[in-house]
Every structure is written in C-alpha cells, then in structure tokens.
Amino acid sequence: MTSAYIISKLPYAPPFLFVDEILEINAQGVTGLYKFPEDSFFYSGHFKDNPVTPGVLLIECMAQIGVVSLGVFLISSENYENVESDRKIGLSSTEIDFFKPVFPGESVKVVSTKEYFRFNKLKCKVEMFDTEENLICRGKIAGMISREPAL
C-alpha cells in the first residue's frame, strides 16, 4: 500500500493535514514524516514573539500518522467494505509526555506501534523524533471508528 494511497484516504485536508509521507506501514505499526511549515498561521500567536509548535498539534500529527493512517491500512487490508464510505472516526484517549520543542520549519518523524485493534478501537504507542533522532514526545493514543457508514 503506497504512501500516496494512505494519505488520499485520510479524512483531513490542509490546513489540518499533518502527514507528508508514510515511510513504512504494516499490521504492527507505521512510520511517517511531517514538516511544520514555517509560515503556518499559528506561529504568530503561539507564542507572542516566540514561535513554537503547539503541543496539541504535535499530538494531532502523532494521531494522524500513528493511529489514523495505521487504521486506514488495517481496515483496507482486512477487506472491510470500501474505506471511502463515510464512516466516522474519533479520538478516544491520549497520554503524552513532551521532551523537546519543535520550531517553525522543523521536520519530525512519527513512529507508532499497535497495542491492539479490537471492537473498532485502535490503541498505539507513539513516539515523535527530530531529524537527529532526538525524542520530542511519546505516549499512547487511541481512536475509535464506527463500523457502519454514517446515516
């Protein structure tokens, strides 16, 4: 399954798509990349005169690569009905520790390992690294998907 295919199936679009490329994906986990554009609108306000990528967006990036992309892969390879059907997804829990800030224009790598995918809930152990393999943040993220298409 190609990176472009996975990204095309994600239910996000700019300015809220935080996945550039999926490097590796299989039933056990996923690795992907994202570069936070230097001209992103939030840097002018987070923080005033001191642009740092908001932690919530680091979590969002971890969730989009580590949980949703993996979910797309798992569902596609499980022969579920068409992934394009408009089934709803939602975040169900996060527990993240942060170690290092991410500045405008930085690239990050997200590495996710599946803990389980049962009863429509996907829970993963997710880590984010900078380009020198320093740990930025890590934790657990879980999401749910509705099995039936939305009414």
Next chain:
Amino acid sequence: MPEKEILEKLKAIVTPYVQNKEGLENFNENTDFLNDLKINSANLVDVVLDVEDEFNIEIDTESMNGMLTAGDAKNIILEKIK
C-alpha cells in the same frame, strides 16, 4: 467459580474506568456500564480486554454488543469459562 466472585472481579476491573464513583457503591447485576458508571464506549473496550485476560476467555463482537450491564458480563463470562 461462584457468581459472587465473578462480580467482585468485574467490579475491580471496571473501577479504573468509572467516571461516576457513586455507581460503584451499589455495584450489582443491574449496574449499567454506560448509564450508571459513565464508562465511555472506548473504555468499555478496555474493560472487555481486561475481562479476557482475567478469565482467560475470548469475547467476540456479538458478546461485546450484548454486554450492557454487570449481569450481562457475568453471564457471558459464565458461558465462556464452562
């Protein structure tokens, strides 16, 4: 395994996920996981996985969907550990 023991084990399993602690004080067969204990559907999955580990059983989607109360869970566990 006596039914009382199953209910006690169930209570211990659900406790970390309970949002309405008052619902735990009167934990019984009629206790509804979502309405009385305010466990969300995502944490109900964790409850089911913990039940599988505790009783060494496997719960399928159909059983999961029928597991609304502590009594439902107890009956499913009894059926599976036979």
